[in-house]
Amino acid sequence: MAWTGGKKFGSLRVLWLVLAFFEAMMMVIRSEGSGGFYQEATPYKNAYATMMYMGTPRDYEFYVATRVMIRSLAKLKVEADLVVIASVDVPLRWVQALEQEDGAKVVRVENLNNPYTNQPHFDKRFTLTMNKLYAWNLVEYDRVVMLDSDNLFLQKTDELxxxxxxxxxxxxPCIFHTGLFVLQPSKEVFNDMLHxxxxxxxxxxxxxxxxxxxYFPDLLDQPMFHPPPNGTKLDGTHRLPLGYQMDASYYYLKLRWSIPCGPNSVITFPSAPWLKPWYWWSWPVLPLGIQWHEQRRGTLGYGAEMPIVLIQSILYLGIMASTHLARPNLSKLCYRRADKSFSTIQMFVKFIAMWSILAAYIVPFFLIPHTVHPLLGWTLYLLGSFALSSIAINAFLLPMLAVLTPWFGIFGTLLVMACPWYSDGVVRALAVFFYAFCCAPFLWVSLTRVMTCLNVTLEREAFLPRLGDSPPPSGLNKLY
Incomplete structure (x- = not known):
């Protein structure tokens, strides 16, 4: 009866996972991102510009981020050209997508040499960021707003x-941020910068x-920018209000914005590369990640990742079905030998069993497309870890609840982090810490139970065939 109850429990969990996965998938497919945002060729005097270059492990992620930002600006109906300063090694298919599907003007440039690559503590991911200086060479425009691709626009900012x-x-307090700045293109300034x-x-x-x-060391002493009501353009240099580059880390402290000067127009994410908002694990770990994904869902959509998601989901469902059906045969992968090498075999089997459980929670994380929607990404992760855990459960006849204790812990952590009623970020962090503290004893008990079950399984002589024992002669079989 105990085995039957476990079987029913597993079937219900699989059904729940499948339903949750396809519900999230349908939500993403129904997004508004199916249409293009191509702008008609209007002779604008100003431009929003960003840059693209190759040579980092995250080139594709930044390409997706650039397209989402370009489309979000087009959706806001900005009165300016959308320009991408792309190095010559950017793939042609990416350039065509930016031009034909997103309505951007792509300017191909040679990579500028970075003379600082050999100085101490240089981060190699910044090797080609000097290409941003090409913004001063866009002399066909009166003003250019230069942007990093990790900007999230909340409203139109043409007053810049x-x-x-x-x-x-x-x-x-002492250094301005180059994730968004306004410049007046000038050939003289560009040549001087190159010098x-x-x-x-x-x-x-x-x-x-x-x-x-x-190059602009005295900007801190300049007046604050306030757009003239008559629409005229200012001269000289100015500081922009903080609302044009709201650092996402400020939000995480209070879970709300409290910026006293200027409009709250643009959120920036100047954090570690793996914490950028377009990664599926960004939410609910980082609450603002969902805002970027909602913007993508309403512009670019997720059509590029859906084939991989569907293939992985079918693969995981197939693993769960096949391991369940092959349970008696999988268990025969364990062997017993009644000599001094038995302890070595025991240690080896335990090692394989524990690493198979650990891999079940690590491998799916790296297989999911990085830029998929968080709801879809986490659902696929839970489905994948459940499927791979079933291999260890059925191969080593382990208790399902003990092996899946980390699975329930991860699911609970996501719910705790996603709760919307925290007063501020400190309370949210304490709640997550308290939850982890409460889960630790359950994880320890589950680990102990798994090890005990492995010991019992390996000691069952009737269950495990003797490795190395030769079968009895055929003649003896006839005698008996």
Missing amino acids: FQCGKFCAVFIN ELAIGRKNPDGADQGFIGG
Whole structure:
């Protein structure tokens, strides 16, 4: 009866996972991202620009982020060209998608040499960020708003084109941020920057941030930008209000914005690369990640990732079905030998069993497309870890509840982090810590139970055939 109850329990969990997965998948498919956002060729005097280059492990993720930002600006009906400064090694199919599907103007450029790559503590992911200087070479425009692809636009910001020759936001008290800045293109300034780059102007970080910050050292002393009501353009340099570059880390402290100056228009994510908002694990780990994905769902959609998601889901369902049907045969992978090598075999089997359980929770994480919607990504992760755990459960005849205790723990952690009623980020972090503290004893008990079950299984002589024992002669069989 106990085995039958476990079988029913497993079937119900599989059914629940399948229903949850396809519900999330249908939500993503029904997104508004099926249509294009191609803008008609209107002769604008201003431009929103961003850059793309190759050579990092995250090139595709930044390509997707760039397309989402371009489409979100088009959806806001900005009165400006959308320009992508792309290095010559960017794949042609990406360039065509940006031009034909997203309505962007792609400017192909040669990568600028970075003379700071050999200085101490240089981060190699910033090697080609000097390409951002090409924004000053867009002399066909009066003003250019230069952007990083990790910006999330909340509303139209065309008033920025009224700013002067250079304007930026100080999200750090002493250093302005180059994730968004306004510039007046100038061939003279561009050539002078190239000269300063060639002679190796002092640059603390070796990236565009340090170089541009050193090129405009007195911006902190400049007046705050306030757009003139008559629409005229200002001269000189200005500081932009903080609302044009709201650092996402501020939000995580209070779970709300409290910026006293300027409009709350643009959120930026100047964090570690693996914490960018387009990764599926960004929510509910980082609450604002869902905002970026909602913007993608309403613009670009998730059609590129759906074939891989469907293939993985079918694969996981097939693993669960096949391991359940092959349970008696899988258990025969364990062997017993009644000599001194039996202890070695025991240790080896335990090692394989524990690593198979650990792999069940690690492998699915790396197989899921990085830029899929969080609801779909986490559902696929839970489905994959459940399926791979079933291999260990059926192969080593382990108790299902003990093996799946981490699975329930991860699912509970996601629910705790996703709760919307926390007063601030500190309370949210304490709640997650308290939940983890309460789960630790259950994880320890489940580990102990798994090890005990393995010992009992390996000791059952009737269950395990003797490895190395030769079968009795055929003649003896006839005698008996």
